[in-house]
Amino acid sequence: MSSLVWIWLGSDNNKGVATDWTQGIRALARCKEKTELKGKRFEIVLDDVFILPRSIEKSELLSFSPATYARDLSDAAIVGLNNYASQVVQLLSDKEFATIAAIIGDLLPEVQECHSACNIDPLSRGIGVQN
Secondary structure: OOOEEEEEEOOOOOOOOOOOOOOEEEEEEEEEEEEEEOOOEEEEEEEEEEEEEEEEOHHHHHHHOHHHHHHHHOOOOOOOOOOOOOOEEEEOOHHHHHHHHHHHHHHOHHHOOHHHHHOOOOOOOEEEEEO
């Protein structure tokens, strides 16, 4: 365990109805433990949760650097162009995770010191959790 995770705040419905909140990457955390439940389901415990000042939407990742998004994130889990799975844990490659961290660091300069405050290095390997 101890993989880092991006936490994505998604929809509370499967019909594409707008939500009261901004959907997007909302936090960075460390996966403390994973317990298997019935039916290929898991309970995941997160630790060292760092909540971002605001959600980062897919469109922000794209508009920040269209070339970087097209090259590194367009096929990525959760933030990719055609990814609509919900309430699941999806794996990101090291490069995808680090690219997201770098873009968020530029979009939200105030969180660049996050890894010192929370003992988390957002450029290390992680997974994405979509809720």
